[in-house]
């Protein structure tokens with residue numbers, strides 16, 4: 497019995513010893529080969545944790561970035577700097593007469609408003625139905641309710657007095673009445689006369705460009721710079737729309753094409769400070785005009801008011817703002833009028849720029865927006881081309897509409 501107990505004890509001890517040996521040999525296998533760092537006499541040091549291979553990395557070949565081969569021209573010697581090639585300065589088209597040159601772009605308004613009205617007025621019997629159609633044509637072209645009623649009233653009166661109507665008579669009559677409702681005598685000049693700054697220095701004229709993002713505001717600012725350069729003015733641009741990084745980039749590209757410097761701020765920075773710096777730069781450069789592109793997020797009226805109000809106040813530290821141009825997209829119709837109202841409550845708008853008039857039959861918006869704000873349309877956008885922004889001339893506009 498004693499022998500039996502002794503044999504069992506020996507067997508258990510033997511098993512325990514063998515198991516222990518096996519475990520220790522496995523652990524050793526997982527350790528990396530021992531390294532003897534210089535001067536440490538073969539002390540085993542485990543590599544730092546992050547150097548242990550991670551899942552999926554064991555089989556991947558080490559990534560070695562191959563340096564691109566440089567030619568002798570690429571090597572920059574100490575003291576040398578690489579300057580980007582200077583952009584070619586363009587000569588913009590003269591601003592005068594652009595509307596006449598671009599008149600064909602008004603073809604959609606021409607067909608619905610101009611030719612549509614002429615066809616209706618030429619009917620032999622101008623009965624109530626025809627007058628209703630004339631009214632509808634004007635309303636469809638976004639002329640607005642009150643101006644439409646006035647215009648129809650005037651046309652009825654004059655047609656009655658006229659008696660017999662030749663096509664020529666009708667054309668002249670319509671031309672005169674459309675012109676009267678647009679306002680031939682309004683001041684449509686973009687005022688760019690400089691002055692004297694609060695510090696007594698020569699000061700450039702300052703034009704703030706406001707409007708909802710997406711109406712073509714930044715492009716319009718860039719195109720307006722070209723109009724001014726074409727008129728012999730030197731321009732500095734202020735990229736105060738700091739909420740859209742691409743806007744500053746876009747504006748700078750427009751500026752560089754006509755040699756106008758663009759003052760930018762950090763993305764999301766204070767628009768008022770960019771506007772202030774732009775005017776400061778304009779004074780330092782003795783520029784004629786500083787054009788400031790502002791941000792137009794219409795999220796809340798108070799937010800907009802705070803932001804635009806601040807930009808204007810800060811800029812006015814240098815001297816008064818000459819123009820506040822409101823950019824509106826002509827294709828948005830009534831929505832554009834709502835925007836116009838909000839902006840007019842926030843800043844004193846002095847002129848309207850109607851963009852995308854080339855893509856709409858709603859040329860009558862010119863009348864409606866002027867009525868809404870009591871402010872003249874000064875410029876119209878008639879295409880995506882760099883020189884497709886034209887000073888608004890009522891005569892040329894009406895002639896284009898009725899095909900003269």
Ligand SMILES: Nc1nc2c(ncn2[C@@H]2O[C@H](COP(=O)(O)OP(=O)(O)OP(=O)(O)O)[C@@H](O)[C@H]2O)c(=O)[nH]1
Pocket residue numbers: 708709710711712713714715716743746850851852853854855876877878879880884
């Ligand atoms: N057809 C036409 N396109 C225009 C006109 N004015 C601007 N555009 C185009 O409208 C497109 C959209 O412009 P927007 O989205 O308003 O861009 P943006 O000019 O940077 O405007 P912001 O967002 O205010 O900075 C651009 O491709 C412009 O070239 C115009 O008068 N006619």
